[in-house]
Amino acid sequence: RTPAPFTLEPGQSAIALSPYITYRHDTLAADGATEAFARARAGQFAALPGGNPTFGFQDGAYWFYLPVVNRHPEESRWLLVQEYALSDQLDVYLRYPDGRVEHQASGDHQPFANRFIRYRHPNFRLDLPVGQQVEVLVRVQSESSMQVPLVLYTPRALAELMRDTQFSTGLYYGIVLALLFYNLVLWIMLRDPGYFWYLLHTGAFGLVLFTLNGYGFEYFWPDWPWLADASVPLSICLALIGMQQFSRSFLELKERWPAGNVASLALIGFFVLLGGASVWLPYSTSTPLASKAVLVGLIWIVAAAVVMLRRGYRPARLFLLAWSLFLLGTAMFTLLAFGLVPRNFWTQNGVQIGSALEMLLLSLALGARYAGLRNENIRIVQQANEQLERSVIDRTKQLRTAMAQLGEANVQLRDYSQRDPLTGVYNRRHFREAFEQALDARKDNGKPLALLLLDLDHFKRINDSYGHLAGDDCLHFAARCMEDVVVPRGGLVARFGGEEFVAVLPGADAQDALQVAEAVRLRIQQAPVATGGHSIRLSASIGVHTVIEGHHATPEDVIRIADEALYRAKDDGRNCVRHSVVVA
Numbered sequence: 148r149t150p151a152p153f154t155l156e157p158g159q160s161a162i163a164l165s166p167y168i169t170y171r172h173d174t175l176a177a178d179g180a181t182e183a184f185a186r187a188r189a190g191q192f193a194a195l196p197g198g199n200p201t202f203g204f205q206d207g208a209y210w211f212y213l214p215v216v217n218r219h220p221e222e223s224r225w226l227l228v229q230e231y232a233l234s235d236q237l238d239v240y241l242r243y244p245d246g247r248v249e250h251q252a253s254g255d256h257q258p259f260a261n262r263f264i265r266y267r268h269p270n271f272r273l274d275l276p277v278g279q280q281v282e283v284l285v286r287v288q289s290e291s292s293m294q295v296p297l298v299l300y301t302p303r304a305l306a307e308l309m310r311d312t313q314f315s316t317g318l319y320y321g322i323v324l325a326l327l328f329y330n331l332v333l334w335i336m337l338r339d340p341g342y343f344w345y346l347l348h349t350g351a352f353g354l355v356l357f358t359l360n361g362y363g364f365e366y367f368w369p370d371w372p373w374l375a376d377a378s379v380p381l382s383i384c385l386a387l388i389g390m391q392q393f394s395r396s397f398l399e400l401k402e403r404w405p406a407g408n409v410a411s412l413a414l415i416g417f418f419v420l421l422g423g424a425s426v427w428l429p430y431s432t433s434t435p436l437a438s439k440a441v442l443v444g445l446i447w448i449v450a451a452a453v454v455m456l457r458r459g460y461r462p463a464r465l466f467l468l469a470w471s472l473f474l475l476g477t478a479m480f481t482l483l484a485f486g487l488v489p490r491n492f493w494t495q496n497g498v499q500i501g502s503a504l505e506m507l508l509l510s511l512a513l514g515a516r517y518a519g520l521r522n523e524n525i526r527i528v529q530q531a532n533e534q535l536e537r538s539v540i541d542r543t544k545q546l547r548t549a550m551a552q553l554g555e556a557n558v559q560l561r562d563y564s565q566r567d568p569l570t571g572v573y574n575r576r577h578f579r580e581a582f583e584q585a586l587d588a589r590k591d592n593g594k595p596l597a598l599l600l601l602d603l604d605h606f607k608r609i610n611d612s613y614g615h616l617a618g619d620d621c622l623h624f625a626a627r628c629m630e631d632v633v634v635p636r637g638g639l640v641a642r643f644g645g646e647e648f649v650a651v652l653p654g655a656d657a658q659d660a661l662q663v664a665e666a667v668r669l670r671i672q673q674a675p676v677a678t679g680g681h682s683i684r685l686s687a688s689i690g691v692h693t694v695i696e697g698h699h700a701t702p703e704d705v706i707r708i709a710d711e712a713l714y715r716a717k718d719d720g721r722n723c724v725r726h727s728v729v730v731a
């Protein structure tokens with residue numbers, strides 16, 4: 148039964164042919180146009196199942212047939228458009244009542260320039276003389292999904308449609324390009340790898356839509372039909388890799404969730420393999436695989452974002468919202484395909500709107516995350532500075548204490564080096580310095596100065612009788628006696644050598660000096676020294692010399708004169724004090 152012809156009525160300008168057209172699946176792709184025309188007329192073609200022109204991935208060729216009668220008085224030229232960009236090969240045969248058959252070919256296996264109108268969807272010129280019946284036969288063979296939504300347009304209607312779609316497409320890709328450039332600049336300035344992966348994801352996703360909509364073939368590779376096939380799975384895989392890498396770096400999975408990071412890397416590895424394989428795998432295998440991989444990749448990202456959010460990672464919030472919007476847009480588009488939501492601007496452009504919002508929000512999320520990282524860095528630097536300051540203060544305190552201890556030790560050390568180890572009084576070297584200073588000071592202040600030279604009497608005997616250690620104790624005792632008397636008077640006592648001691652008394656005149664010397668002598672003589680079970684009585688002879696105003700003596704002179712006085716004391720029977728002859 149020959150199908151009834153379809154009538155183009157006046158006033159019509161765009162007619163979707165799916166409800167009227169009949170089809171036949173030529174599984175071996177064996178028929179030519181003549182056989183197909185014969186079969187169609189013989190009623191071997193069937194109506195589209197459910198009026199739906201989508202058959203999925205199929206072998207062989209599909210034939211579509213529709214006799215058309217044009218009753219439109221003003222429009223004899225029509226355009227037949229297949230509103231699906233990816234079919235490989237389309238052949239249109241028009242048979243006129245006089246038996247003439249006209250053939251046109253299109254599809255992405257033909258160079259783009261072959262198209263009647265340079266438009267992303269394959270299109271054909273239909274000359275339909277008014278009142279005549281023209282048989283339209285379409286043959287489609289493709290490795291991509293078999294989708295053949297055929298629409299008849301008047302040239303004016305198509306021009307208007309193209310204008311509208313160009314506008315919204317321009318808007319969409321304008322947003323994508325602006326985001327790409329904006330984030331490219333940010334990446335160059337900030338060198339944050341997150342921005343690079345964002346660029347890859349956004350760029351590749353833009354390329355996927357560009358390819359799916361037929362713009363890739365139109366603008367990028369119009370003369371390379373082979374690339375038109377591979378470009379879909381390839382760009383999908385690239386977008387998937389970018390998407391996973393971006394999410395991995397944004398959510399900081401490596402540091403925050405190592406197991407999730409491994410899963411992400413495994414997915415990326417799979418996408419890389421799939422991308423490589425799609426170059427030689429049949430398109431009908433790689434494209435559905437890649438499409439399903441999109442779903443897996445998306446679900447994984449949302450799951451990872453939820454996990455990170457539950458772990459308290461705040462930047463995951465905006466990130467999750469962005470991907471949810473993308474999922475929502477895609478879901479709208481899919482629901483529309485199943486006829487579950489009404490066809491309107493939002494559902495029709497769900498993927499575009501969702502993805503544009505997603506890219507925008509992700510860019511914001513990147514910015515927010517970057518700001519967060521920067522603040523965290525500032526906080527860490529501040530903390531480190533405070534810590535540093537504290538430890539510098541601590542160290543300074545320790546250093547001060549150490550310096551003070553060192554100073555004390557130095558003072559002690561100097562004191563030790565100035566003292567005689569046996570008796571504890573100053574040694575001869577220090578006496579010498581102190582004596583010189585005292586003499587100098589005397590020159591300035593004009594006060595007198597006395598020197599006492601003391602020698603223990605018969606000390607050899609003590610040593611010989613009681614031993615050297617006892618002798619040492621006696622020396623110690625004599626030194627104490629001298630100090631006890633001299634130091635409270637502002638004097639200085641030193642061991643001059645052997646059993647000889649010396650004392651300087653600044654400000655003491657002869658009388659004072661004799662008094663002090665006498666006091667020392669008495670003190671030594673009075674108390675016996677108890678040592679080694681013995682009680683030893685000591686006595687000492689003392690020579691005194693006083694330097695008075697007008698006298699300018701060297702240290703040697705003063706000592707010599709005092710020594711002479713000491714000799715006299717010895718000569719005078721010991722245990723007595725003698726003053727130098729200068730004063731006497």
Ligand SMILES: Nc1nc2c(ncn2[C@@H]2O[C@H](COP(=O)(O)OP(=O)(O)OP(=O)(O)O)[C@@H](O)[C@H]2O)c(=O)[nH]1
Pocket residue numbers: 569602603604605606607608610614615616617618619622644645646717721
């Ligand atoms: N135990 C002890 N004896 C010392 C030390 N230095 C010197 N002597 C002793 O002091 C004695 C000094 O003796 P001498 O110079 O002969 O004089 P002296 O026996 O004191 O007789 P006069 O000075 O004439 O009264 C020597 O026997 C030295 O060995 C010392 O550090 N310890």
